[in-house]
Amino acid sequence: MPNFGNHVQFDVYKTMAHPDPDRLPVVYEEWESRAREVLQDGPFYYVAGGAGGERTMKANLQAFDRWKIVPRMLQNVEERDLSIEILGQTFAYPVFHAPIGVQSIIHPAGELASAQACAALGVPYIASSASTHSMEDIARTMGDAPRWFQLYWSKNPDIAASFLQRAEASGYSAIVVTLDTPMMAWREFDLKNVYLPFLIGEGIGNYVTDPAFCANLPKSPQEDPTAAIAYWAQIFGNMSLTWQDISFLREHTKLPILLKGILHPDDARRALDHGVDGIIVSNHGGRQVDGAIGALDALPVICDTVSDRIPVLMDSGIRRGSDLVKAIALGAKATLIGRPCMYGLAVAGERGVKTVLQHLIADVDITMALSGQRAVRDLNRALLVESK
Numbered sequence: 001m002p003n004f005g006n007h008v009q010f011d012v013y014k015t016m017a018h019p020d021p022d023r024l025p026v027v028y029e030e031w032e033s034r035a036r037e038v039l040q041d042g043p044f045y046y047v048a049g050g051a052g053g054e055r056t057m058k059a060n061l062q063a064f065d066r067w068k069i070v071p072r073m074l075q076n077v078e079e080r081d082l083s084i085e086i087l088g089q090t091f092a093y094p095v096f097h098a099p100i101g102v103q104s105i106i107h108p109a110g111e112l113a114s115a116q117a118c119a120a121l122g123v124p125y126i127a128s129s130a131s132t133h134s135m136e137d138i139a140r141t142m143g144d145a146p147r148w149f150q151l152y153w154s155k156n157p158d159i160a161a162s163f164l165q166r167a168e169a170s171g172y173s174a175i176v177v178t179l180d181t182p183m184m185a186w187r188e189f190d191l192k193n194v195y196l197p198f199l200i201g202e203g204i205g206n207y208v209t210d211p212a213f214c215a216n217l218p219k220s221p222q223e224d225p226t227a228a229i230a231y232w233a234q235i236f237g238n239m240s241l242t243w244q245d246i247s248f249l250r251e252h253t254k255l256p257i258l259l260k261g262i263l264h265p266d267d268a269r270r271a272l273d274h275g276v277d278g279i280i281v282s283n284h285g286g287r288q289v290d291g292a293i294g295a296l297d298a299l300p301v302i303c304d305t306v307s308d309r310i311p312v313l314m315d316s317g318i319r320r321g322s323d324l325v326k327a328i329a330l331g332a333k334a335t336l337i338g339r340p341c342m343y344g345l346a347v348a349g350e351r352g353v354k355t356v357l358q359h360l361i362a363d364v365d366i367t368m369a370l371s372g373q374r375a376v377r378d379l380n381r382a383l384l385v386e387s388k
């Protein structure tokens with residue numbers, strides 16, 4: 001869609017004639033403060049908070065601030081192309097909805113609302129293993145819109161294998177394996193609020209519908225939800241995994257496999273050695289290791305190491321169009337958006353997520369145009385300087 005940005009700007013200014021009483025925020029910080037107003041402490045801090053003293057959350061934002069765009073002039077940017085190709089799949093924009101679990105704590109329609117917003121825009125939705133709605137229900141609501149599945153690799157291999165098989169059967173076209181969360185981090189707000197959604201049975205929709213999970217319960221999850229939750233807590237993560245285990249994934253799915261949570265170039269090299277199809281540079285939005293390197297800081301050296309043999313995606317800290325342009329210019333093929341979508345969901349459900357994503361894409365398009373860049377796939381480091 002050419003000139004997506006101008007189009008969205010025009011739509012906004014059109015409302016000058018007929019002010020819209022339900023108008024949604026444009027300013028990122030306002031989405032967050034509106035979400036704060038509608039959510040209770042527990043859910044709000046679960047989403048907005050990070051690990052420990054939130055120093056990695058801050059590092060994510062600071063890393064973006066250190067890189068500056070150096071716009072180029074007279075480049076004929078009348079037509080722009082934001083499309084990308086990853087693993088033989090073409091997408092209209094370099095934007096994915098990050099895998100986010102337990103969305104029922106944010107909005108009753110949860111993942112179904114987010115997935116529908118993505119389907120309407122052609123933004124691929126990455127469904128979390130820890131969704132409240134099952135992956136099949138999410139798939140059904142999306143029709144044939146693009147979607148990937150994120151695997152939390154359960155300690156029970158039958159459950160992991162079953163998730164992979166179900167994802168393939170319900171039309172997900174790649175598997176994102178999240179490696180940085182074999183257990184929940186030290187999250188001070190959640191401990192202070194004594195709030196963990198799973199312990200009240202939220203976010204286990206894929207498990208209670210899984211035959212391999214249910215086979216280990218004395219009664220059905222409906223009859224004995226407490227036993228289901230207790231078993232979930234036992235098998236959710238697997239602290240004993242090693243690189244040798246990657247072959248298990250290959251044996252159980254034909255879909256492309258991407259590893260999420262890579263921050264070290266040696267781990268990127270190992271991912272290549274083990275034949276995975278892509279990696280996602282991420283520190284989980286600063287929610288796992290407090291003091292970990294900012295995700296954008298980790299990106300350039302990892303892209304140098306991988307040198308285009310497999311696609312590198314990134315997330316953690318993208319808030320505005322220029323952040324996304326910087327990540328792509330530093331070598332990411334595409335980016336994942338986390339909290340901004342969740343604030344949209346809190347404020348206005350499906351419409352909120354759709355508006356957040358539309359605004360972000362419009363901002364990317366306009367930032368590209370004004371920087372003299374025609375195509376996302378041609379962005380490179382020459383567009384940026386690093387300021388110390």
Ligand SMILES: Cc1cc2nc3c(=O)[nH]c(=O)nc-3n(C[C@H](O)[C@H](O)[C@H](O)COP(=O)(O)O)c2cc1C
Binds near residue numbers: 047129315342
């Ligand atoms: C509330 C919440 C739940 C999340 N759940 C998952 C999850 O289930 N699986 C996963 O791989 N990542 C999960 N993440 C991490 C996101 O996929 C993503 O890495 C992170 O949000 C990106 O950073 P950002 O929020 O700064 O955009 C979650 C993040 C949040 C905020």
Ligand SMILES: O=C(O)C(=O)c1ccccc1
Binds near residue numbers: 102181203287
């Ligand atoms: O909260 C998270 O960051 C997260 O990744 C997660 C982990 C387990 C279940 C749901 C979400």
